[in-house]
Amino acid sequence: MAIFPGNIPLIQGAALIDFNDYDLEIVRVPATTHLGVWRNLEDLERRLALYRWALHIIRERGRSVWLMEDIARGFLYGFEATIQTLGDQIFGSDRSSGAKINNKLLKSPHYGLDTRGVRSLRHLEAHISLRANPDRLLTSEYGGDDYSGFASGSDSGRTVSWHFTPLSEDRRKLVKGLSSQDLANWNARIRTTPAREVMRNALLELLAFCWDIEENHPF
Secondary structure (H helix, E strand, C coil): CEECCCCCCEECCEECCCHHHCCCCCCCCCCCCCCCCHHHHHHHHHHHHHHHHHHHHCCCCCCCHHHHHHHHHHHHHHHHHHHHHHHHHHHCCCCCHHHHHHHHHHCCCCCCHHHHHHHHHHHHHHHHHHHHCCCCCEECCCCCEEECCEEECCECCEEECCEECCCCHHHHCCCCCCCHHHHHHHHHHHHHCCHHHHHHHHHHHHHHHHHHHHHHCCC
16 A cells, blocks of 8 residues: 655645656556557556545545546546557557457457446547536445545545446447446446446556557567
């Protein structure tokens, strides 16, 4: 568990993290690599840490929804941008690279429910939500607690649990990434699993996919 250093300045009691110097815990860049996308993956982990930081300082249910959602959207957009960048790097920067990387993802054992769900949310947020009077991206109304992963002295990091809002069947039809069975599984998962954990697992799945390409793609 990461600990807040004692010399971090406090703003109204909240520790302000320098994310440029944040020690990554998930992404490890290979010593020798064919891919430039590892920097994108590092940025994704920093975005996840930023989300956890917001969890740490916002501990009242229903407060600062806009901030929580904006940080989560940053992760969703960065996640999809990483996949698009990966496609450009291994298939070339042409119009077919997006379709090719999608096909490769669909065949991958690492293309799990969390990755498909996160990509579907990104599509809805980027292309549908502004025109469709959407539900909120996140909710803290399910109750329960979460842990930010940060601790400071006697503070365990216990905080409010935020979850992605379940999708309706009508909204599922607006994206290509989820079947009807996927939708049922996704909604069941996000009702019981905090958004923080879903995003972290999606990052782990994408990281495993990138390692597979790094080690097996014929560069």
